[in-house]
Amino acid sequence: MKHIDFSNSPRIDQVGVDDRIARITARSIKKEAKMQGLMMTLSMIDLTTLEGADTEDKVKQLCYKAHHLHDTIDGLPTTAAVCVYPNFVKLAVNELKGTDVKVAAVATAFPSGQSSLEVKLLDTKLAVDNGAHEVDMVISRGKFHSGEYNFVFDEIATIKEACSKDVRLKVILETGEIGSLDKVRQASDIAMFAGADFIKTSTGKISPAATLPVTLVMLEAIRDYYYETGIMIGMKPAGGISNAKLALQYLLMVKETLGGKWLNNQYFRFGASSLANDVLMQIAKQKSGIYQSQDYFSKV
Amino acid sequence: MSRIEVLKTYKIFIGGKFPRTESGRYYPLKHNNKIIANMCLSSVKDFRNAVVSAKAAQGSWAGKTTYNRSQILYRMAEVLEGRKAQFIAELETQGIAPKNAVQEVELSIDRLIYYAGWCDKYVQIHSSVNPVSGSFFNFSVPEPMGVVAVVAPENSGLLGLVTQICSIIAGGNTCVVLASEKLPLCAVSFSEVIATSDVPGGVVNIITGKQNELINNFASHMNVNAILYCGSDKKVIKNVQDLAIENIKRVFIRENSDYFDAKHDNLYYIFDFQETKTTWHPIEQIGGSGSGY
Numbered sequence: 001m002k003h004i005d006f007s008n009s010p011r012i013d014q015v016g017v018d019d020r021i022a023r024i025t026a027r028s029i030k031k032e033a034k035m036q037g038l039m040m041t042l043s044m045i046d047l048t049t050l051e052g053a054d055t056e057d058k059v060k061q062l063c064y065k066a067h068h069l070h071d072t073i074d075g076l077p078t079t080a081a082v083c084v085y086p087n088f089v090k091l092a093v094n095e096l097k098g099t100d101v102k103v104a105a106v107a108t109a110f111p112s113g114q115s116s117l118e119v120k121l122l123d124t125k126l127a128v129d130n131g132a133h134e135v136d137m138v139i140s141r142g143k144f145h146s147g148e149y150n151f152v153f154d155e156i157a158t159i160k161e162a163c164s165k166d167v168r169l170k171v172i173l174e175t176g177e178i179g180s181l182d183k184v185r186q187a188s189d190i191a192m193f194a195g196a197d198f199i200k201t202s203t204g205k206i207s208p209a210a211t212l213p214v215t216l217v218m219l220e221a222i223r224d225y226y227y228e229t230g231i232m233i234g235m236k237p238a239g240g241i242s243n244a245k246l247a248l249q250y251l252l253m254v255k256e257t258l259g260g261k262w263l264n265n266q267y268f269r270f271g272a273s274s275l276a277n278d279v280l281m282q283i284a285k286q287k288s289g290i291y292q293s294q295d296y297f298s299k300v
Numbered sequence: 301m302s303r304i305e306v307l308k309t310y311k312i313f314i315g316g317k318f319p320r321t322e323s324g325r326y327y328p329l330k331h332n333n334k335i336i337a338n339m340c341l342s343s344v345k346d347f348r349n350a351v352v353s354a355k356a357a358q359g360s361w362a363g364k365t366t367y368n369r370s371q372i373l374y375r376m377a378e379v380l381e382g383r384k385a386q387f388i389a390e391l392e393t394q395g396i397a398p399k400n401a402v403q404e405v406e407l408s409i410d411r412l413i414y415y416a417g418w419c420d421k422y423v424q425i426h427s428s429v430n431p432v433s434g435s436f437f438n439f440s441v442p443e444p445m446g447v448v449a450v451v452a453p454e455n456s457g458l459l460g461l462v463t464q465i466c467s468i469i470a471g472g473n474t475c476v477v478l479a480s481e482k483l484p485l486c487a488v489s490f491s492e493v494i495a496t497s498d499v500p501g502g503v504v505n506i507i508t509g510k511q512n513e514l515i516n517n518f519a520s521h522m523n524v525n526a527i528l529y530c531g532s533d534k535k536v537i538k539n540v541q542d543l544a545i546e547n548i549k550r551v552f553i554r555e556n557s558d559y560f561d562a563k564h565d566n567l568y569y570i571f572d573f574q575e576t577k578t579t580w581h582p583i584e585q586i587g588g589s590g591s592g593y
Contacts, residue, residue, distance in 0.1 A: 289520075290520045290521070290522060290546060291348055291351070291517065291520070291521040291522060291523065292522045292523070293355075293521075293522035293523035293547065294355075294523070295522070295523070296522060296547075
């Protein structure tokens with residue numbers, strides 16, 4: 001493999017990005033296209049619960065919701081996955097037996113990533129051994145800021161090795177802590193070359209979490225990587241995406257940056273907890289013509 | 301050089317802010333064939349946004365102590381008193397006779413004081429301890445319904461509007477109000493009174509526009525718990541009642557009326573938008589008195 005100098009990642013034109021986002025958010029998506037987008041959004045959600053207060057029962061409810069989004073509306077998809085802490089993986093796998101819903105686990109000392117490589121590997125092993133289909137790891141932001149790109153690269157590569165072949169690795173950059181768009185681009189390049197199957201914006205524990213500009217920069221990094229290697233990397237914005245309108249804008253951005261090949265849950269996910277309900281309310285509104293209330297949708 | 305007067309842009313009031321209608325549409329408000337102002341012709345999306353704000357604000361508004369709600373309503377009266385001249389001038393611009401304008405503003409202030417006074421008292425009036433056969437302490441208290449959609453009276457731009465708003469929020473509800481189409485100026489200015497009286501954003505939301513464009517959504521929105529229609533159009537009333545069925549919305553009709561009449565100082569206007577919650581609390585049966593408490 002040729003040597004790559006990550007300090008030479010392309011610089012980002014902030015004004016250009018903002019301008020592009022402004023044009024995307026001004027777009028209006030209606031009727032059939034909206035309905036199609038809403039259904040697609042549901043099928044791309046990683047239904048997430050990552051609270052210290054999570055209990056087995058809450059995870060069970062979440063799993064049930066993942067494949068019974070709203071039973072009074074026919075023809076709804078299931079979500080793509082549920083996303084939980086490693087200690088709930090076994091339970092989630094069990095609950096989701098016989099469905100297409102995947103189980104994703106956050107690992108590597110989530111959310112801060114402040115631990116030794118041994119601990120991170122054990123954390124990953126716990127998730128994988130319990131049957132997780134996907135692992136969401138965090139990068140060491142401290143090392144990244146110190147300019148130790150090789151350390152970050154090697155860590156991702158090591159975790160990737162620890163995942164068995166059919167486990168997909170999502171690498172969380174935690175863009176809210178990374179800072180400028182230039183750095184986001186750099187971190188995206190490192191993650192992809194180190195073996196990430198997905199790059200993901202945030203843990204959801206830091207504000208700002210996913211934003212449209214950050215996601216656009218990451219999508220462009222994915223596109224450039226694809227041109228260079230022919231490998232399709234997935235994208236997962238996570239945190240702060242709580243309404244349907246915003247979700248549709250993300251889809252629009254994916255379509256226009258990467259094309260239709262990425263518009264499925266193999267290559268695009270939303271990490272979200274409350275997005276599903278807002279999308280369901282919008283679907284119900286499209287079908288009935290009546291504005292809906294949260295009171296009539298499940299709370300989980 | 302003579303000074304150019306700075307005219308006010310009449311906007312709508314949602315979530316404590318003063319946006320323009322998202323639709324960008326306006327309707328000219330005329331008196332004697334002269335345009336007085338361009339009013340926002342609000343769309344159903346403005347209404348939807350207002351409901352989101354009202355719903356978000358309802359819990360904490362109902363959770364405030366009744367005494368605090370009373371203080372806030374009293375504060376609204378104080379602020380309105382300080383801006384009397386502006387409201388009188390606005391009523392006159394819309395064609396109300398000067399004498400009536402003064403009376404309408406003063407009565408609006410007094411009505412706010414009337415309902416402010418009830419805030420920390422109506423619960424006691426309507427609560428009860430109920431005798432039941434069994435070892436339970438059984439009691440009932442009124443609780444706010446939630447979000448109330450209001451079609452304000454067409455013929456009373458300030459007093460009618462104030463009467464409805466303050467009786468609804470006194471009881472811990474939040475509201476989305478469609479102002480009178482022909483007399484909307486004071487509604488917008490009254491929202492400035494609300495915004496500067498410690499009323500939390502979203503408790504009162506006021507939009508302007510055409511009733512026939514919005515009323516179906518007022519009546520059908522699943523997140524609205526009650527609707528108050530001030531008017532006498534039989535067709536509209538039936539339509540509202542039909543659409544309200546979906547989420548068993550409570551429907552109240554107040555026919556056109558003289559809002560100067562003291563009958564609108566009415567404690568039952570608060571109770572209209574209250575539900576009764578009854579609690580069965582298990583207790584030990586004590587003594588020969590038969591009383592459990």
